[in-house]
Amino acid sequence: MSDAETAENLTTLAKHLAAQDLDPGLATVLEGLALGCKAIGHRVRRARIEDVVGVAGGENVFGEIQQKLDVLSDEVLLQCLRDAPAAAVYASEEQDGPVVLRTASEGGRFAVLADPLDGSSNIDVAVSVGTIFSVLPNDKPDDETGMAVLQPGRNQVAAGYVLYGSSIVLVLATEAGVDMFTLDPMLGDFVLVLAKIEIPQEKKIYSINEAYVNDFDEGLRDYLAFVHESGYGARYIGSMVADVHRTLLKGGVFIYPATGKSPQGKLRLMYEGNPMGYVIERAGGAASAGRGPILDRIPSEVHERTPVIVGSAAEVDHVTRRTHP
Ligand code: AHG
Ligand code: MN
Ligand code: MN
DSSP: OHHHHHHHOOOOOHHHHHHTOOOOHHHHHHHHHHHHHHHHHHHTHHHHHHHHHSOOHHHHHHHHHHHHHHHHHHHHHHHHHHHHHTTTEEEEEEOOOEEEOOGGGGOEEEEEEEEEEETTTGGGGOOEEEEEEEEEEEOOOOOGGGGGGGGGGGGGGEEEEEEEEESSEEEEETTEEEEOOOOOOOTTEEEEESSSSOSSSSSEEOOOOOOGGOOOOHHHHHHHHHTTTTEEEEOOOOOOOHHHHHHHOOEEEEEEEOOSSOOSSSIIIIIIHHHHHHHHHTTTTTTEOSSGGGOOOOSSSSBBBOOOEEEEEEHHHHHHHHHHH
């Protein structure tokens, strides 16, 4: 066998970040998040086992474990960030407000936001779930460190997700581009498998929960009528991380729109829309909130929601031209 065939892939995340000359403080924050996601992935794999081992089956118990897994995932990320010297403040879907870790004068240079476990309602049927993270610069005076989590997505310095699927995949976007790593169970580390990912510019795949079609605005219903008669494929997993990851690699568009009942949609701006929007834009795609880019939205509250239309630029434009003429 040639050397190439026998050589192990040893380009670990840490090696890759060092080779990119990434800010060392940012690199330790990202490596901390990756460590936390390895621990979360292990727990997700054992969710059902713990359920059986823990108490005799049944929805409520699993519901309890599910809630435990959301909260446990959050605690794991927080624990890892406490050990990352440049982490200033943490906010997440599971925390009421920001958790200040260290001020700028104590070395806290980055604010981290996370959806610790996205798609958690899918765990009991073994469908892929994920962790989403967003990193912003801590640009605040010491006594306002908590406010560093409220910045437009345009200010992000890094963002990404870990998908707990048939393999455990880390997708990381920085100013250098979008890279994909797979957790090598033998090494126990993430190794680089795809570098500088570019989203396909065209693909006839649309991803939306059509159960709510009667609550969609007319423009969106127009778009759906068009795709139904234009040879598009429909894909919807119901875990944002899985739906966006497919969109990144295959192209097309993922939509979680505003509806009559939820005028700002369901997904959260700061730890779902912004990080996923950053990944897709860095890969050459588009990320719209309908009237304009997700990343340009000025947040007023850490848990506020946003409509999400992300994917191949041409397809996103096609949707927004119909929904926001
Ligand atoms: P979370 O589990 O973090 O609350 O997120 C669930 C979200 C997202 O993963 C997915 O895109 C969306 O819920 C699916 O919502 P519907 O079931 O309404 O389609
Ligand atoms: Mn989520
Ligand atoms: Mn979640």
